[in-house]
Amino acid sequence: MFSASRPFVDSSGQTSAREDEPDADNxxxxxxxxxxxxxxxxxxxxxxxxxxxxxxxxxxxSPAAFATCDRFSGSVKAMSLQAADGLLHGCIAEGKLTVWNPDLSGVQVGGSQGVAIDQAAMSPDGTTLGVADAKGVVSVWDLSNWRRRAEIPPRTARSSSLIFSQDSITLATADSLGVRLWDVSTANPIAGPRLDLPGVSGLAFDADDRCLAVGTKDGAVRLWDVAQGSQSASFRAHPVRVSSLAFSQDGRVLVTSSNLDQFARLWDITTGRLLRELDARSQIQEVAFAPGDRELATAAFDGSVRLWNVATGETRCVFSEGDGPVTALAFSAEGATLACGGIGVIRLYRHDESSRTTSRSRQASSTKRAAGDRTNGKMADTYSQID
Structure with missing residues (x-):
């Protein structure tokens, strides 16, 4: 048996201190x-x-909302803060067309579709609402007097998506048979090429209304020339259903998301390259560019709304709703307010971009680094074209 003070000799003959033996330093x-x-x-x-x-x-x-309204039931399907009077217009899934005053302290029902609403879209100028109900009927409402301007009879049981053009003149609707374009003022179909494509799950017009981005249930995105009726490009954006699409105001970037995954992807329309992938950490329900295209808002199933720096991909701010999925987003015309609508609740947040922007030098370095990443192939994969 070894003595506590005797050194330990290993098999090679080397002498070393035992692990449990004290030394002068310890x-x-x-x-x-x-x-x-x-x-x-x-x-x-x-x-x-x-x-x-x-x-x-x-x-x-995580700034707090400056106004909240929870005096209604059902999920918010669409909202608009574009009206000159500052009112917030919206529609609820149960069929009610509703208006809130600027601080959400008052609410009134302006009209009713009569049955539950599946899809809804607000015109960019904030004057018109399009809704598709559970019977497949698409109605066009005038928000100035809450009058039903026209009805589009259903071709199939349900509509899968609808969107207004940027000039608010054209309404695009999608069902199981494909996409149709309608004159908003008359609700008559627009003459020209038709897009017969089954499985459409999302639509978006670009800035000059020449291109219509069509997302499908298999995760693909097709870019269509509206005038020619021809497909200019196509790519695989997500493994499954593309549920939300939005063009930047300059028309050069398209954001896509799927409510079956947690990623928003930014695409360069000119090259078809993936610019950035943003992880929202929960299934994304809606996306929206802030005025000026510097920020992107994503609304998630867990109730969080994130504001992203489009140039760098960094998260600038996180709003936590905490009331279930956020189902609708709307920026005010000047971009100072962000409205977040969910199930039985609407909240308004200040969108003061200047308080979150970094210095010019940091922005320049971030932009330079992002350009370098794209040059090196990081986050710049080109998805294969699909037929």
């Missing part, structure tokens, strides 16, 4: 325990400081 007893306790306290202090910093950042990045 004496046995109270000083050793003091050192261990001191290191433990230091580690605990570091953890506490990091935690406080995280909480501080979270509080800065």
């Amino acid at each position: 004496p046995v007893g109270v000083p050793c325990r003091v050192k261990v306790v001191t290191r433990g306290l230091a580690f605990l202090l570091i953890v506490m400081l990091v935690g406080l910093d995280c909480l501080s950042q979270a509080s800065r990045r």
Whole structure:
């Protein structure tokens, strides 16, 4: 048996101190325990400081809503803050067409579709609402007087999507047979090429209304020349259903998302390359570019709304609804307010971009780094064309 003071000799003949043997730098007893306790306290202090910093950042990045309304039932299908009077117009899944005053303290029902609403869209100029009910009927409403301007009879049982053109003159509707274009003022079909494509799940017009992006249930996106009726490009955007699409105001970037995954993807329309992939950490329900195209809002199933820096892909702000899925987003015309609608609740948030933007030098370096990433092939994969 080895003595406590005798060195340990290994199989190679080397002499070394035993692991449990004291040395001059680490004496046995109270000083050793003091050192261990001191290191433990230091580690605990570091953890506490990091935690406080995280909480501080979270509080800065999760501002509270300045107005809330929860005096209704059903999920919000569409909203508009574009009206000159500052009113918030919207429609609820149960068929009610509703208007809220600017601070959400008052609400009134302006009209009713009569049956539950499957799909809804607001015109970009904030004057017209299009709704598709559970019977497949598409109605066009004038928001100035809540008058039903026209009805489009159903071709099939249900409509899968509808969207207004950027000039608010044309309404595109999709069902199981394909996509049709309608004159908003008369609700008559527009003469020209038709898009007979089954499985359409999302639509978006570009800035000049020449291109219609069509998302399908198999995860593909097809870009169609509206005037010619021809397909200019197609690519696989998601593994499954493309539920939301939106063009940037300059028409150069298309964002796509699927309510079956948690990623929003930004695409360069000119090259067909994937610019960025944004992880919202929950299934994305809606997407919307803020005025100016510098920020993108994503609304998720877990109730969170994230604002992203389009140039860098960084999360600038996170709003937490905490009331279930966020089903509708709307920016005010000047971009100062973001409206988030969910199941039985609407909240308004300040969208003060200047308070979140970084310095010019940091923006320049981030843009340069992003360009370098694209050059190196990071987040710039080109999806294969599909027929």
